Amino acid sequence: MYAIAIREPGDPEVLEWTEQADPRPGPGEVLVDVAAAGVNRADLSQRQGNYPPPKGASEILGLECSGTVAELGEGVTGWQVGDEVCALLAGGGYAERVVVPAAQLLPVPDGVDLVDAAGLAEVSCTVWSNVVMEGGLTEGKLLLVHGGSGGIGTSAIQIGRALGARVAATAGAAESREFCRELGADPVISYRDEDFVEVVKGLGGADVVLDNMGASYLDRNLSALAPDGHLAVIGMQGGRKAELDLGRMLVKRLHISVLGLRGRPLDGPTGKAAIVADVREKLWPHVAAGRVRPIVHSRIPLPEASRAHSLLESGGVHGKILLTRS
Structure with a gap:
């Protein structure tokens, strides 16, 4: 098979379309058999040498894909050759074929194009596990989403x-702000010109904050939370280290979770299998009904992964970039 290899850590030009052993x-x-793979910021970090795959995972980039079941391993039930699926991966998606634990497969929801489904698994499982399973978001609560126009943000x-x-x-x-409004966010706050803390506090405070910035937003996120609120940190674009005011957390009874998805084990109460099962049971009906849909910014041929990485790094991407087989 052919797959994208990283020649050496560096800029997008280090990505090469090369022949590799069939998994x-x-x-x-x-x-x-991969139809398309989603491009995520974690892929950019891995290309730069800053985010190595977990032990035992494929060195090939790609944390999600869609495609068709080509072969079943021993003991697999519930799937058949020819099934159209999307998959949560620890790596390997930027390839013609990929091996996936059966418990990390999801059926392509009714009404969703097979290629577009490549942008569903990673964002859905990330948002659902952090905002719902950990953060406890329910009807009537207020969710604050940072980076609302990106792949994670549009899903959230x-x-x-x-x-x-x-x-x-x-x-x-x-x-980008108008795009968020079209998806149902209200208010949409300019992080360049407005103080999100004051806006959100004027609404009574956020019950859940989904944050991709990390250190640079920590103090303000805690200020923006309502009593008993939950801060879910999923990225560190603004740094890794910051001072934490435990007194403010104590008075407001706040919670913080800093949880990744890629390195989780398959099994266990917080493992990937449990997350995928919960997503399939509780979120997939919303996708099939059209209330949640994959937002695709562009489709780029898989051998041109370097162009996809350059586009994501340049900013202004609304939703997901997908790498396609054709």
Whole structure:
């Protein structure tokens, strides 16, 4: 098969389309013929040498894909050759074929194009596990989403609205803010010109904050939370280290979770299998009904992954970039 390899850590130009050994499914695994793969910021970090894959995972980039089941490993039930699926991966998506634990497969929801489904698994499982399973978002609560126009943000806005929550979002450019409004966020706050803390506190405070910035937003996020609020940190674009005011947390009874998805084990109460199962049971009906949909900024041929990385790094991407087989 052919796949994208990283020649050496560096700029997008280090990505190369090369021939590699065909993967084979082991017990409990499924081989998928890839139709498309989603591009995530974690892929950019791995390309730069800053985010190595977990032990035992593929060195090939790609944390999500869609495609068709090509072969079942020993002991796999519930799937058949030819099934159209999307998959949560620890790596390997930027390839013609990938091996996936069967418990990390999801059916392509009714009404969703097979290629577009490549942008569903990673964002859905990330948002659902952090905002709902950890953060406890329910109907009537207020969710604040930072980076509302990106891949995670567009998913979070839709999921919040589908659950009946109020959703506020931050974004930069005017067209990005308008895009968030079209998805159902209200208010949409300019992180360049407005103080999101004051806006959100004027609404009574956020019950859940989904944050991709980390250190630079920590103090302000805690200020923006309502009593008993939950801060879910999923990124560190603004740094890793910051001073934490435990007194403020004590008085307001606040919670913080800093949880990744890629390095989680397959099994256990917080493992990937449990997250995927919860997403399939509780979120997939909203996707099938059209209340949550994959937002695709552009489709780029898989051999041109370097162009996709350059586009994501340049900013202004609304939703997901997908790498396609054709």
